[in-house]
Amino acid sequence: MPPTSAQYNVTILDHHWFNDEIYELRCTRPPGFTFQPGQFVELGHQHLEREYTIVSAPEEAVLRLLIKRMPQGNLSVLLAELPPGTILNLSAAKGYFCFQPSDKQPCFIATGTGIAPFIAMYAAGVRDFTLLHGVRHPSALVYRNELNAAARCYMPCLSAPIPTGTDFPCFQGYVSTYVRTVLPHGDYDFYLCGRRAMIHDLTHLLDERYPQARIYSEAYD
Numbered sequence: 001m002p003p004t005s006a007q008y009n010v011t012i013l014d015h016h017w018f019n020d021e022i023y024e025l026r027c028t029r030p031p032g033f034t035f036q037p038g039q040f041v042e043l044g045h046q047h048l049e050r051e052y053t054i055v056s057a058p059e060e061a062v063l064r065l066l067i068k069r070m071p072q073g074n075l076s077v078l079l080a081e082l083p084p085g086t087i088l089n090l091s092a093a094k095g096y097f098c099f100q101p102s103d104k105q106p107c108f109i110a111t112g113t114g115i116a117p118f119i120a121m122y123a124a125g126v127r128d129f130t131l132l133h134g135v136r137h138p139s140a141l142v143y144r145n146e147l148n149a150a151a152r153c154y155m156p157c158l159s160a161p162i163p164t165g166t167d168f169p170c171f172q173g174y175v176s177t178y179v180r181t182v183l184p185h186g187d188y189d190f191y192l193c194g195r196r197a198m199i200h201d202l203t204h205l206l207d208e209r210y211p212q213a214r215i216y217s218e219a220y221d
């Protein structure tokens with residue numbers, strides 16, 4: 001394993017846009033760069049540096065990051081505009097939000113781009129999970145087909161009204177409402193990623209409803 005203080009240069013290859021605010025930034029993968037699915041990197045350009053979770057499969061030649069262009073955001077906006085060929089600074093992979101196999105059923109709960117570590121876990125072969133993905137609009141349900149095929153239960157939770165013509169099952173409401181009103185009782189390990197407010201609310205709810213469950217979390221804000 002490279003030391004966590006290791007620094008790399010990577011080159012932007014391209015952007016893949018899922019909608020007008022969420023994109024995948026694809027970069028070269030430096031020789032010797034390793035990571036565990038679920039880990040993040042610090043990505044830097046000029047004086048700016050922010051954390052982003054890797055969504056690539058472990059052996060993939062390209063480094064992929066799923067990024068939301070934040071309104072008034074500094075680096076997420078800049079990264080969206082930088083052309084292919086631009087060099088960025090990259091830290092070693094960091095963090096502990098990794099899949100912990102156990103005899104319990106994994107239940108992944110994400111808001112927005114908090115889906116990123118679960119894409120990496122799926123890409124590394126994790127299957128048969130329950131996945132709740134909270135977004136406003138179906139266009140933010142990135143990797144929906146792949147995740148749906150791999151999951152035991154995949155449920156998009158839309159905070160805005162479900163658009164007419166949506167031809168796949170969705171829950172109208174927050175992920176926390178789904179957990180409170182629909183999620184079957186069971187023996188789960190919970191993994192929560194995304195908005196801190198969601199993690200805060202759900203941790204309390206899960207503690208009450210599933211006192212034996214392990215809860216792992218990663219806050220993005």
Ligand SMILES: Cc1cc2nc3c(=O)[nH]c(=O)nc-3n(C[C@H](O)[C@H](O)[C@H](O)COP(=O)(O)OP(=O)(O)OC[C@H]3O[C@@H](n4cnc5c(N)ncnc54)[C@H](O)[C@@H]3O)c2cc1C
Binds near residue numbers: 071095
């Ligand atoms: C461990 C970790 C992993 C992360 N992984 C990802 C990832 O995979 N994809 C991703 O898109 N982001 C991820 N983030 C968030 C990311 O690091 C940045 O915070 C985000 O891109 C905003 O940076 P910015 O420079 O554009 O905005 P800033 O200039 O830092 O902030 C601009 C405005 O946006 C607000 N803001 C900043 N971040 C958020 C947020 N996450 N939610 C709501 N409001 C916010 C600020 O309060 C401010 O008002 C992760 C964060 C952490 C801590």
